[in-house]
Amino acid sequence: MFKSKTPKTFPSNYATIRYSSATSIVDPTTHQELHQHTFSNQPNDIQQIPTSHFSEYLDPKFYLSQLLKCKRVYQVKQVHAQITTNGLFENLIVANKLLYIYSLHKSLDYAYALFCSLSEKNAVSWSVMVGGYAKAGDFLNSLRIFREYIRSGDKPDNYTLPFVIRVCRDTMDLQMGRKIHNVVCKNGLESDVFVVAALVDMYSKCKVINDAKQLFDKMPKRDLVTWTVMIGACTECGDPSEALVLFDQMREEGVVVPDKVALVNVVNACAKIGAMHKAKVVHEYIVRNKFSLDVILGTAMVDMYAKCGSVDVAREVFDGLREKNVITWSAMIGAYGYHGQGHKAIDMFPVMLRSGIFPNKITFVSLLYACSHSGLVEEGKRLFNSMQKEFGVKPDVKHFTCMVDLLGRAGKIDESLELIDNMAVEKDEGLWGALLGACRIHGHVELAEKAARSLIELQPQNPGHYVLLSNIYAKAGKWQDVAKIRELMTHQKLKKIPGWTWIEVDNKIHRFSIGDHTHPRSKEIYEKLKYLLEELEAVGYVPDTNFVLHDVDEELKLGNLFSHSEKLAIAFGLISTPEQSTIRIMKNLRVCGDCHTFCKFVSQITSRVIVVRDANRFHHFKEGACSCGDYW
């Protein structure tokens, strides 16, 4: 490696010349020398250059290998100086490698200056610049260079295009993405694995899965990355079950062999579905195929088990990991949080610090979330106050949202409002949503209206906001206001998001909606429910019709409650799984309050543990109580 005075790789007969005089780099747009200060104050100011013309110094391969060894930018500059001195700058292979190494070291200014000074450029030179800017997140410059390249009359190729497509993905610019897709077609690159992988990924991040799937389906030959991107796309676009189907298809074809990255995508799909059996099957596959759990796959596994309902297994995986970083710790802290084990979450924090891991923004979001979902008000305040002072992490709107949630849930609405009034961070829909949630719990109709107005102003097209306000009116018996909201929604052509509940039985996922009669065992399910309700009412369960948000008579309300998707799934679980076994269900919306009470009673009379994953968190029902302590 290069040292400032006598590098071991060089012979001893050096002459000393000024580095800057050999390689001053000038920005072609301003004609000023770049970063001159970086030359003058460093021990590497003086560079040793060999004078004897050993063939080694005239051989481009020597410089290519030297460039690859560089770990710091100043070392690249040293080799750059040697290249210039020895007259190899005109060699395009050497010049392009230099461009690439500068961009790898995020020295795009140097790369660009060098790029402009080249008397001759080839496709590689252009690609390296487009890619360098894209990777550095300088999207404007990346696109600018790409346009210049096209204007120069050359054809974009399978190197340049993935970089530009990456820009479209990172900026979520679907319109531009489609334009680039046209360029791909015009240049006959629609089957190139690199280009298609990039396009599929771009369409996936822009949430247009059909376009991604079309491209993927048309490919004559797919490689591992293309499969992986497509599997990830399904999860990204809300169809994680399809992701698992694709993974099976990929293995059945037998052309490519999955690697760790593919498995991370599969593990993510399982986490999204929340199905424990599938999680175990994937875990077994990972063990059987001897994949070691590196920090990324390990973290994904921790997250998967937690999101499939077992925070204990997640902890076992966590404890077994050789390497853990701040993401792993944050995932575990977050898991305890959404499973309602706030104390365990905050107890992990000092352990994490002692193991030398420094918290980031997400660690604090997870900690504060854990506090708010376990009612740990003082602990939450203490953490919130310490995050900037002790750890230099500036609270952003998400941290304020957790605090509003924490205070609001605890009934401290005034403190919550004070925090909102004094915060110096831009307010978003999540923040108003937290306040609205607190109003819902504590029945503050007027304040709820204020929060809902702010929400609707920010996102007029989100039906969830209207539904929340409507729920609050319904709870207060303000049926005229409920009707107004409904009219407003009809006028805006907004529809409520339909509620679904899933349950995994015999490795198959069964889905229920409200009043669903489509299941093959529907008759038995309704019979079981009817029988169950009689039993429950005998031990004190009273259906809570406040959670039926229609202005209908009581009898109809009861009928509505009776067929909520959560109840149908639980009844099916009871008739189709062994006695004593845990029932795990997943709901796409927040669990209904009456169903929450229902679950408590069912866990009591059947001696079953019921684990419910709703849109926000987990509820573990056991012996008539919920792990959330009714604090949700």
Place this chain on the structure above:
DNA sequence: TTAGGGTTAG
């Protein structure tokens, strides 16, 4: 010189 990997509020 090209494409794919983990945690977060409401």
